Amino acid sequence: MRDIQSFAAGQWINPGAGARNIASAITGDVIAQAGNDALQVQTMLAYARDIGGPALRKLTFHDRARMLKAVALYLNDHKQSLYELSFDTGGTQADHMIDVDGGIGTMQVYAAKGRREMPDDQVYLDGPVEQLGRAGQFMGRHICTPLQGVAVHINAFNFPVWGMLEKLAPTLLAGVPAIVKPATATCQVTEACFRLMIQSGILPDGAIQLVTGGLGDMLDHLDCQDVVSFTGSAETALKLRSNPVLVERSVRFASEQDSLNASVLGSDAGPGTPEFDLFVKEVQREMTAKAGQKCTAIRRIMVPQPHVDALIAALSDRLAKVTIGDPRLEGTKMGALVSQSQRRDVLEKAALIGTEATRVFGDPDAFAVEGADAQKGAFVPPMLFHCADPDAATHVHDTEAFGPVSTIMPYRDTDHAIALLNKGKGSLVASIITRDGKTARDMVMGAGAFHGRLYFNNRDSMAEATGHGAPLPHMVHGGPGRAGGGEELGGVRGVMHYMQRTAIQGSPDILTAIGKQWVPGATEISDRDHPFTRRFGALDLGETFNSASRTVLLEDIETFAHFTGDTFYAHMDDAAAKANPFFPGRVAHGYLLLSFAAGLFVQPDPGPVLANTGLDNLRFMAPVQAGDSIKARLSVKAKTPRNDEYGEVRWHVTLTNQDDAAVAEYELLTMNAY
Structure with missing residues (x-):
């Protein structure tokens, strides 16, 4: 039984009143406890604003980038301990690498971008100078400076390391301190990674703090210089977003939430083509990686009507080869869901989808589990459904079973596929497997507004493509509508969410002094x-x-x-x-x-x-x-x-x-x- 600590105002705090138990996803046994309702949240906020913020703002973007790189290298040297601790979350070694290595890699990308694309200064110049006067002696330009508050990061359970690091990288590069609140179910992994960052001694005091358990009334003490960045369910996002203090004080709120992501098999990608085989491979991988517990996982599969049966057969054959079991075993390809409560939720949602679609693969009442007890652990099989009439259905377009569950649905033509894509009312990512440029263009024009990312792949790009479900630090991660309407990552764009854009006006000499970039007309x-x-x-x-x-x-x-x-x-x-x-x-x-x-x-x-x-x-x-x-x-x-x-x-x-x-x-x- 481990005590998962919080790190508040420079001190490690043990669990206390309000602590919750954490169970192994493999055995169901309680392995840890986390949470303390007595945390002094106002003290934490003051520590971040008064100690961490000023220390970070003294550094230039290049200084902060070097700091991120040093932290990433330190974590990389100690990541084996994070792998070992992660097995009890239900993930396989491959899943851990997505989480741990992906998070470290994101920090390294931001470190590199900070050095290459940002100045060795505390002021970021956003766009060119605008001449506002006829003689060129009154100019204007936009600049960005760090917010002088704190970023509160509320993260989901499925990526305890990546979820923390992908938010921390742009936040710290911007010069803003952060308070990290991971989901309790997997916070033991987050705490271990966080502890490594503190042990490294690289970050200035107050740059990062950790809350394992509830935030208490922390959000009630935020103001216009603070940011809340949330990843999780739409229900929780609505509750947080509606906080009267956040609304009244115009606190920035970024949300990444429920998303019924989809993948479309192009009409040119029938059986026998490399694109068809690629499509089957991508869908199977996205259904089973992290046991389907990915915000970018494929939930809806759009296929030309003539190819539905062929796809069901090919995908079922590939899913049948996935070994489910104890993720510590070398042969296991898919581990468990994170908890029994999550297992119950997935089965309930799958049953709801089953009222409009026929399950064509995967029986949750009869499946094999290698090296573990299927009832004690949070195991489920991959479940594939077929919805013959997606136009009349509602649940398949608005119910997300956050596990290895996906639904095949036929489409008639490109316009019909676009309509089905958009019935999800906003997603993080949609993928289209096609080699036809017109189809790709039509998809962008018809569905681009409903999706944060459109991923196209075919035989020409498949050797280098990173996959439907891989948010890359270079590209925006987020989506409209039910996906939350927020953005993360996207290179330097992600840094700007933690900075204030300000229009400055003055003489060329004044603009030169502010931006440390000579402006024509200056001395x-x-x-x-x-x-x-x-x-x-x-x-x-x-x-x-x-x-x-x-x-x-x-x-x-x-x-x-x-x-x-x-x-x-x-x-x-x-x-x-x-x-x-x-x-x-x-x-x-x-x-x-x-x-x-x-x-x-x-x-x-x-x-x-x-x-x-x-x-x-x-x-x-x-x-x-x-x-x-x-x-x-x-x-x-x-x-x-x-x-x-x-x-x-x-x-x-x-x-x-x-x-x-x-x-x-x-x-x-x-x-x-x-």
Whole structure:
């Protein structure tokens, strides 16, 4: 009998009044207890806001990203203990890897994105500068800064590690402390993972806290700087979302809840095709992974009417090969549901679906379990139903049996399949197995608004595809309607849920000071040595080099044309060029101008500039003819450290002609040594 502790205001707290028992999903024996109604929730909130928040906000995005990476590596070194503890939740080793390795991998992705896609600063710039005044001295842009409250994460039982880490990664990267409340049924695994993070000593004090058991009245003490992120049932989400304090104080509330996800077999993917075999494999995997206890599992299966019988036969044959039993046994392919109460709920929901559909595979009263007692453990078999008239049915479209239960239903054509998809009233993911581009396009236009993610797969992508049921940190996870209407993950998009977007307005110098990115029109520093001779750390924002001018000759244009093979008529035929509304006659190649610009501002000797890695936002603004002259202005726009040896410098480059009119503009990227 283990005591599963909470971690509040820097202290581990034993279970107390209100503690609940936790039973093994395999044997039904009580193995732990968790919960304490005496937790000082206001003290926890204050600890997060006053200790954890300021410590996190002092760090830059890159600092927090490095912190996430260090935590992920520490967990990866100690994950075996999490595997071993997870068996009593009913999952197999493969299930644990989805949970544990998936959570660690999510943290690593956010660590990488924080370094690559966010600045080494505390302010995130959201979009380009907007010129609000005619002369360019009154500008605006959007920025994002961390909320100054706490994120309360309320997680589901099915992913005790991934469910915690996928929320923590964007929250901590944003600079916001979190209080994690896992589902009690599997919180022993969450607590073990959480304890490892505390033991690592990597996170600042107050960055994370843990509540095993009930939250008490914590939600009643939140305000507009706080966030509640919930994963679980629609019933619980409605209860939490309706909290008067959350409503009155406009507390951000994100919900990921019930979802009758579906998979569609394209009309081009009949028996004998690679797509048909792929479809059978994907459905079987999504029905049985985690014993169907996945928010993304396939609950509804749409099949062209002529292929229903073939699919039932093929899928039944594949399900029959799934060994159910003690998940600690090597040969077990599907373990138990998380608890007896969950088993009762799944059987009740399956019976309700059975009033509109015929069970064609899986008998909950007669199935084999290897190495365990089917009655004492929370075991059920995969159950496959066939609903012959899905248009008239209701339960198959609104009842989620959160286990290995799925229903096959026929469709007539693409429009009918779309209508059936949308009868679920919003899902996290729908998958379409097809090789037909028009079918894919029609599905997006008809069903995209009802689904948070559309997953297409076929013989071309199947070797690399990650699967219908795998939420990836790069992509948005969430869905409209009954799926909760929220979003998680999605790369940097997920970080923004824990930040405030603010519109700032002011002079170019003010915007430069706030965003630490030079804005055109701001003060330039031009009385120093050539910037290409200066190391990364010695360069200042706004440091500018003004080149000499160079006259563009007709001979230059013709030489460039013949040397590169770019003999486009605007460069070679004066009459044809004049007939074009964009050109006054023969003009210089845009890329010739870029080459001349490099010659005008380059410093040829070995120095701190290690490499030119590209250019962004190139625009050609006015034509240049033979006899015109050009010059370049090169300003340090932004600096981003990359490692201990070098950093990226983003230069704002403007090419002007003899009349000081801009003819081209772009951003040059170089790697400069420290």
